[in-house]
Amino acid sequence: MQELNKEHKPLIVAFCCNWCSYAGADLAGSSRLSYPANVKIIRVPCSCRVNPTFILKAFQKGADGVILCGCHPGDCHYTSGNYYARRRMTLLFSMLDYLGIERERTRVEWVSAAEGAKFSKVMNEFAKTICELGENKRLEDLRCKD
Amino acid sequence: MQRIGVFVCWCGSNISATVDVEKVSAVLALEPNVVISQNYQYMCSENGQALIRNSIKEHNLTGVVVCSCSPRMHEATFRRACESAGLNPYMLEVANIREQVSWIHKDIEEATEKAIILGRTAIAKLRLNTPLTAGESPVIKRALVIGGGIAGIQSALDIAEAGYEVDIVEKSPTIGGNMAKLDKTFPTLDCAACILTPKMVDCAQNEKIDILTFSEIESVKGFVGNFKVGIRKKARFVNEKLCTGCGVCTQKCPSKRGLNDFNMNLNTRPAIYIPFAQAIPNVAIIDPEQCLKLKNGKCGLCAMQCPTKAIDYTQQDEIVEREYGAIVVATGYKPISLENFNEYGYSTYKDVVTSLEFERIMNAAGPTSGHLERPSDHKQPKVITFIQCVGSRDTSGCGKPYCSKICCMYTAKHAMLVREKYPDTQVNIFYIDVRTPGKNYDEFYRRAVEQYGVNYIKGMVGKVYKEGDNLVVQGSDLINNEQLLIKSDMVVLAAAIEPDPSVRKIATLLTTSIDTNNFLTEAHAKLKPVESPTAGIFLSGVCQGPKDIPETVSQASACAAKVIGLLAKDKLKCNASTAGADEMLCTGCSLCENVCPYGAITYIDKEFRLGGGRTEVRRVASVNPAVCQGCGACTVTCPSGAMDLKGFSTKQIMAEVDAICKN
Amino acid sequence: MNSKEQVKIIKERSGTDASKCMKCGKCSGRCPAYNEMDIKPHQFVSMIEKGEIEKLLNCKAIYNCLSCFACVERCPRNVAPAAIIEAVRQEVIRMQGGNYINSEEIPQIVDEQIPQQLLVSMYRKFNK
Numbered sequence: 001m002q003e004l005n006k007e008h009k010p011l012i013v014a015f016c017c018n019w020c021s022y023a024g025a026d027l028a029g030s031s032r033l034s035y036p037a038n039v040k041i042i043r044v045p046c047s048c049r050v051n052p053t054f055i056l057k058a059f060q061k062g063a064d065g066v067i068l069c070g071c072h073p074g075d076c077h078y079t080s081g082n083y084y085a086r087r088r089m090t091l092l093f094s095m096l097d098y099l100g101i102e103r104e105r106t107r108v109e110w111v112s113a114a115e116g117a118k119f120s121k122v123m124n125e126f127a128k129t130i131c132e133l134g135e136n137k138r139l140e141d142l143r144c145k146d
Numbered sequence: 147m148q149r150i151g152v153f154v155c156w157c158g159s160n161i162s163a164t165v166d167v168e169k170v171s172a173v174l175a176l177e178p179n180v181v182i183s184q185n186y187q188y189m190c191s192e193n194g195q196a197l198i199r200n201s202i203k204e205h206n207l208t209g210v211v212v213c214s215c216s217p218r219m220h221e222a223t224f225r226r227a228c229e230s231a232g233l234n235p236y237m238l239e240v241a242n243i244r245e246q247v248s249w250i251h252k253d254i255e256e257a258t259e260k261a262i263i264l265g266r267t268a269i270a271k272l273r274l275n276t277p278l279t280a281g282e283s284p285v286i287k288r289a290l291v292i293g294g295g296i297a298g299i300q301s302a303l304d305i306a307e308a309g310y311e312v313d314i315v316e317k318s319p320t321i322g323g324n325m326a327k328l329d330k331t332f333p334t335l336d337c338a339a340c341i342l343t344p345k346m347v348d349c350a351q352n353e354k355i356d357i358l359t360f361s362e363i364e365s366v367k368g369f370v371g372n373f374k375v376g377i378r379k380k381a382r383f384v385n386e387k388l389c390t391g392c393g394v395c396t397q398k399c400p401s402k403r404g405l406n407d408f409n410m411n412l413n414t415r416p417a418i419y420i421p422f423a424q425a426i427p428n429v430a431i432i433d434p435e436q437c438l439k440l441k442n443g444k445c446g447l448c449a450m451q452c453p454t455k456a457i458d459y460t461q462q463d464e465i466v467e468r469e470y471g472a473i474v475v476a477t478g479y480k481p482i483s484l485e486n487f488n489e490y491g492y493s494t495y496k497d498v499v500t501s502l503e504f505e506r507i508m509n510a511a512g513p514t515s516g517h518l519e520r521p522s523d524h525k526q527p528k529v530i531t532f533i534q535c536v537g538s539r540d541t542s543g544c545g546k547p548y549c550s551k552i553c554c555m556y557t558a559k560h561a562m563l564v565r566e567k568y569p570d571t572q573v574n575i576f577y578i579d580v581r582t583p584g585k586n587y588d589e590f591y592r593r594a595v596e597q598y599g600v601n602y603i604k605g606m607v608g609k610v611y612k613e614g615d616n617l618v619v620q621g622s623d624l625i626n627n628e629q630l631l632i633k634s635d636m637v638v639l640a641a642a643i644e645p646d647p648s649v650r651k652i653a654t655l656l657t658t659s660i661d662t663n664n665f666l667t668e669a670h671a672k673l674k675p676v677e678s679p680t681a682g683i684f685l686s687g688v689c690q691g692p693k694d695i696p697e698t699v700s701q702a703s704a705c706a707a708k709v710i711g712l713l714a715k716d717k718l719k720c721n722a723s724t725a726g727a728d729e730m731l732c733t734g735c736s737l738c739e740n741v742c743p744y745g746a747i748t749y750i751d752k753e754f755r756l757g758g759g760r761t762e763v764r765r766v767a768s769v770n771p772a773v774c775q776g777c778g779a780c781t782v783t784c785p786s787g788a789m790d791l792k793g794f795s796t797k798q799i800m801a802e803v804d805a806i807c808k809n
Numbered sequence: 810m811n812s813k814e815q816v817k818i819i820k821e822r823s824g825t826d827a828s829k830c831m832k833c834g835k836c837s838g839r840c841p842a843y844n845e846m847d848i849k850p851h852q853f854v855s856m857i858e859k860g861e862i863e864k865l866l867n868c869k870a871i872y873n874c875l876s877c878f879a880c881v882e883r884c885p886r887n888v889a890p891a892a893i894i895e896a897v898r899q900e901v902i903r904m905q906g907g908n909y910i911n912s913e914e915i916p917q918i919v920d921e922q923i924p925q926q927l928l929v930s931m932y933r934k935f936n937k
Contacts, residue, residue, distance in 0.1 A: 013806055018218075026216045029245025037256045040263060040806045041246055043217070045723065045794055049778030054799055061807035078777035079659055079667070079679045079743040088782065120250075489839070489883060539831060540885035578833040608839020608883055622837035624851065629843040 010064035010130040012039045014123070015054065017047045019077035020112050021069030027116030028123075035123035046070070047108075048081035052092040055106065059139035065105045065130035069119070072110040082110070101138055104129050148179045148273055151207040152265065153198055155189035155214035157244055164248040166258040170213060174265045179273060181205050190220045198224065199231040209237045209272045213265050215244040234277035236722060236793060241268040263806060270805035274798045280722035283772040285371040286471040287713050290315065292363060292652060295323020296695060297687025297702045298476035299345050304706030305474075306354035310713045313356045313468060314349065315377055317648060320359055320425035321346055323478050327408065327502060329509040331695055332559040333590035339424065339511070346426040359427060362648070364465060366473075366655040369746075369773040370682030371718050373470045381461040383432035383440070384418070388456035391420060391428030395448035395457065404436040406513070410503040412521065413513035418448045418457075423511060432457075472709045473656065475666060475678070476686040476702065477649045481641040482537050486544035490533065490639055491610040496522040497617055498610060498637045501556060508563055518568055520636045523615075527635030530564060531619045532557050532575040533607045537642035539578070546642045548663060551692035553640035554581045558594040560638065565598040574601045574632055576621050584694070603630065610637055649689055657745035658683050665691050676705040680744060681773065684708050723776040723793035727767040729754075731788035734765035738780035738789050746773035747780060812862045815900060819857060823896035825889040827858040836880030836890045846870035850880045850890040857893050871898040875927065 016022040022043050028035065044050055047070025055066045068089060070082040089108045097103055107126055111119045154171040156162035167185045175183035182205050186194050189212055198210060210233065212224050217240035225235035243261040251257040289305050291298045294316030302312040314321060326346075328338035349355050358377060365376035399416035406415040408422050417436035420428060430448075438445035439459055449457040481502055484492040492498045497520045499507070510516035520527050534553055537545030554577070561573045580602070582588040594600045607621035619632045645664040653660045658680040659667045666689050669677040676684055686705040687698040712718075727738070729752065739747045750768045753761050767789065769780075778791045790796055820827065836850040837843055848856070848870040856865055865871075871894055880890040912932070919928065 011807060013803060022216075023218060026218055026242075026245040029216070029249040032249055034250045034252075037247075037251050037253075037260045040260070040267070041242070042267075042799065042802050042806070044778070044799065045791070046777040046779070048782060049791065049794055049799075051782045051796060051799075053796075054803055057800055058803045058807060061804060063803075063807050078775060078779070081743070081777045081779050084741060084779050084782070535833065535885075539833075541829065542885050542887045545885060576838075578831065604834070606833040606835035606838045608835055608837075608879065620838060622834040622840075622843075622849075622851065624832070624834040624837070627849065629837060629840065 008135050009038050010127065010135070011062060012036075012065045012067065012123075012127060012130055013058045013063045014039055014041045015044050015047070015050045015066070015068045016041050016111075017070045017077070017082075018043055018045050020071035020075065021047075021109075021119065023113035024069070024111040024115045024119040027113065028120040029116075031116045033116055033120035035120045036127040039123045039127060046076065046078050046081035047085035048078070048088075050085060052088060055092065056139070059101070059105075059136055060141045062136070062140050064133070064136040065107075065126060067107045067109060067122070067126050069109050069111045069122075072112055075112065099138070101136075102133055104133060105136060148208045149181045149206055150177075150179045150209045150211060150269060150272060151198070151201045151205060152177075152180055152183040152211045152213065152269070153189055153194075153201075154183070154185035154243075154265070155194070155212065156185065156187045157215060157248075158187065161214070161244050161248040164251060164254055164257045165243060165261045166254060169258055170243075170261050170265060173262050174211075174213075174269065177266060177269050180269065181207070189214050190223055195223070195227040198227045202228065202231040202233050207233065209239075209275060211239050211241060211265065211268045211272055213241040213243045213261060213268070216240075216242045216246075234279075236278035237272070237275050239268040239272045239275065241265045267802050267805040270801040271798045274795065274801055276792070278722040278792055281720040281724075281771040282717040283369075283371050283720065284717055285713060285715050286373075286469045287311070288313070288468070288470050289472045289474060289709050289713060290373070290375055290468070290470040291474045291476055291686075293323070293476035293478055293646075293687070293689070294321030294357065294359065295476060295478045295687065296325040296342060296345075297478065297689075297698045298323070298474065299342075299349055300699050300702035301474045301476060301686045301706045301709070302355050303345065303348055303352070304703050305709050305713075306352045308706075308710040308713075309354070310710065311354050311356070313358060313470075315361050315363060316357070316359045317362050318360065318421070319382065319429075319431045320421045320427070321349065321357060322422075322424075322426065324480075324502070325695060326422065326424075327410070327505055327509075329505045329512075330559060330563060332555045333584075333586045335559070335562070343424040346424065350426045357427065358466075360431065363652055363655060368469075369770055370712070371471050371772070373473055373682065375468055375470060375473070377466045377468065379464040379466060381463050382429070383434070383437070383457065383459055383461045384430045385456045385458050385461075386427060386429050388454045389429040390454055390456075391430065392453065393420060393430070394451050394453065395430055396420060398447050398451045400445065400447060401436050401438050404433050409506045409513045410500070412503060412506055430456075472682050472684060472712050474684045474686050474705055474709060475649070475652060475656070475658075475689050477646045477652060477689045479643040479688040479692070480646050482546065482644050484536065484639065484641055487536060487639075489609050490536065490607065490637065491612075491617070492639060495610070495612060495617060495637075496520075497527075497635065498639065500639050500641045501553070501560065502641075504560055504638045508560070518564065518571075525635070526568065527571065529572045529574070529632070529634045530636045530638060531607075531632055531634040532561065532573070532638045532640065533619075534575065534577045534640045535606070535642075536639040538640075540642075546644060546663060548692065549581065550640075550642045551581070552643070552694045555584070555587060555590065555694065557638075557640050558591045558600070561600040562594050562598050565600060572601065574603060574619075574634070576603050576605055576607050576619075578604075578606060584696070605630075643688065643692060645689055656680060656683050659743075665689065676701055676708055681775070682712065718772065720772045721774065721776050723791060724771040724774040725769050725776065725778065725780050725789055725791050727769065727784075728788045728790070729766045731786045732766040733786050733788070734767070735785060737783045737785065738767055741779045741783045743777065743779065744773050744775055746770045746775075813860065815866075816857060816860045816862050819862070819893065819896045819900055822899060823857075823889065823892040825887075825892045827854050827888060827893065829886045830854045830858065830888045831886055833885065835883045835885060839879045839883050841877060841879065842873045842875050845873040850874075850894070853893045853897070854888055854890050857897075865897045866901055866904070870894070871901060874898075876930070
């Protein structure tokens with residue numbers, strides 16, 4: 001069992017807002033700041049476009065960690081979207097907590113378009129945390145397993 | 147059934163060095179719906195784009211996936227390529243395999259695998275793409291400027307110069323704003339009226355500019371390009387068209403006890419008055435609070451004396467409806483009320499005045515005709531003490547947390563003017579910091595110290611009190627480490643400035659945002675400083691943040707350039723990725739309306755056919771695509787799942803999640 | 810206890826955030842005991858922020874402060890210099906463990922203009 005866990009490569013889904021965090025990821029790329037390949041980015045117009053069901057769906061489909069990145073508070077391209085996202089995620093996280101999902105599996109980070117280094121650092125840290133937590137079993141839909 | 151073409155870019159060796167592009171295109175070719183999968187050295191080059199165009203025609207493609215650099219880089223390029231081959235530009239998805247793969251991963255196997263997954267994800271999303279068309283809306287070629295101070299005047303003149311019609315709506319009886327009250331302007335010391343009044347006259351004479359004074363915004367409907375604004379023209383009891391501004395009425399008026407607000411209430415004026423000699427429009431106005439005729443019906447002298455019979459005691463407020471393509475907010479500022487600062491004795495001692503009052507005292511057209519005299523006994527002061535930062539940089543709740551920006555310079559100006567006209571006057575200035583960023587500003591301040599001998603004291607005043615005829619200013623001198631008691635004949639307070647209180651109502655009407663200090667927020671602090679987050683609303687002058695005159699004028703012109711850019715368009719291309727409600731699911735709950743930062747969502751009563759000839763009227767959400775910016779806040783808020791965002795639909799994002807997780 | 814800990818304790822005890830000070834000097838501008846104080850109210854704020862605790866613990870000013878709170882009332886940044894002075898004084902008294910003034914000494918140092926109330930409060934303040 002221990003052996004298996006070492007083999008396990010966690011899957012991380014990152015929702016990035018188009019205006020700040022996605023651009024931050026681009027900057028991380030053009031600055032050649034590496035982060036693990038198992039982090040996959042989904043582009044959304046704004047962090048407030050992320051429906052909590054997307055995150056639940058990712059967990060159900062076998063993601064081990066989900067991170068939501070948006071513009072810094074006050075910098076939202078759409079004025080207030082990240083505030084909505086922040087409130088929604090607070091609620092979702094407390095619900096996940098209630099369900100017994102480790103709190104560390106989900107995260108909200110503010111990454112601006114200028115923070116390539118921060119993006120890479122956040123992703124590295126998050127991937128490390130998820131690696132330590134191991135596989136997500138509680139929410140995974142076993143029917144989705146290969 | 148979609149027919150998808152996949153194009154994998156090498157980006158020279160940028161991608162191909164770490165990603166096996168051959169393998170990527172070969173694996174993606176096996177995906178369902180993919181009819182062609184190719185790779186090429188530079189997809190963004192003319193040849194690469196030709197490859198896309200030809201493949202679209204040759205294979206009847208209904209969608210294109212390009213695996214290349216970030217969509218922020220070349221999405222627009224590839225969209226144009228699709229469009230020129232007759233494909234809807236929104237039937238394109240870009241998989242970012244450069245910034246997210248080749249540039250950050252070294253292991254070829256790992257990178258290739260990730261590139262394939264990202265390609266699959268893009269294909270999964272594309273399968274659910276629908277052709278989108280950016281809507282168009284016409285632009286009404288007329289601008290509204292709210293506020294007739296220097297900011298509004300400059301914006302209006304520049305817009306009119308470009309050939310568009312502009313209305314200035316000003317709430318007071320004349321345009322000119324605060325600048326008209328000033329005596330001299332820093333750092334050149336030319337007189338404010340000499341540079342402002344020609345601009346005011348230009349406004350009045352410009353055929354394209356219509357000035358509505360003593361008017362306020364009552365209602366705003368519509369969106370960028372198509373605003374409908376209701377303007378209340380308040381009754382001034384004088385027919386503007388007939389009045390010639392001869393001023394006979396103002397001399398004959400027997401009620402002369404109204405406070406002259408143009409002179410900061412330092413003297414009085416008649417009940418019928420013209421605010422100041424160069425007022426635009428040069429038309430009299432009756433103050434109903436003071437007018438004997440309006441108060442108790444006994445007078446009517448002005449009507450008898452008026453040579454043009456312009457006086458009309460029965461005049462009522464009038465609402466005018468006008469349409470505009472763009473709105474400029476230039477509502478300006480006012481000094482804060484000093485009721486929280488009793489330590490300076492402003493309300494107790496007549497000889498403690500604010501800087502704006504001091505401007506009027508120094509002004510040749512002011513209450514003292516420009517003679518420096520203190521208000522209490524009209525004696526010429528021998529010692530004047532200025533106190534800076536009165537209410538600025540105050541986080542205790544008494545004042546404002548920000549720096550008012552203009553006080554350091556105008557205080558230096560006042561000090562210089564006093565020392566120049568009355569060299570035997572001693573001038574002291576208490577300061578916390580002297581902030582003089584600006585062209586020739588620090589030189590100006592140094593001149594006050596070095597040439598004019600102004601006594602700058604680093605420290606703050608704790609109390610102003612009266613001893614005999616004089617005021618005593620008790621303050622600290624932090625550099626000499628002593629406490630000073632300065633006998634002064636007059637004290638001038640550099641009161642903080644705050645946005646004009648009318649801005650709150652206007653911001654609400656315009657659905658534009660306002661910060662905790664009531665300054666209007668700009669769309670981007672650095673790159674969009676004159677646009678508000680609401681499309682079609684522009685910010686000019688101090689309503690956006692404290693500014694001096696040069697800065698206000700530059701911002702006003704920048705604002706005009708943005709307005710002209712908008713009005714020059716016949717039609718506005720809207721954002722194609724807009725939200726829309728499924729009317730069959732919408733429950734009319736209004737939640738989306740409340741979260742929309744742009745006010746793009748309204749509710750309409752719509753008739754639905756139920757079958758059997760019966761109909762039902764239901765309240766459903768309706769998104770105005772011209773206003774919607776496509777953030778998606780409403781989609782998540784919607785409890786019934788009726789609201790969705792085109793181009794980033796719930797199904798599309800779910801498909802992406804599936805594609806990423808399926809391995 | 811080293812001086813770093815002492816600074817921390819004094820800051821805590823004062824309940825005010827000295828880092829908010831913008832060095833305007835309004836506190837010293839109104840202080841009625843300014844001329845008697847060897848360290849001025851604004852200096853208390855900056856010295857505690859810089860951790861210069863030795864000078865503060867040995868100064869006379871902590872006993873000259875009238876605790877009139879004019880500085881607290883005037884501060885535009887919600888810093889309370891009087892609270893810092895009070896906290897330093899507390900610290901000194903706790904370190905000494907004795908009384909600073911004996912009741913017998915009072916008649917010699919009193920001048921007739923000192924209000925009775927001040928005498929009472931001073932006696933209360935300077936003794937355990």
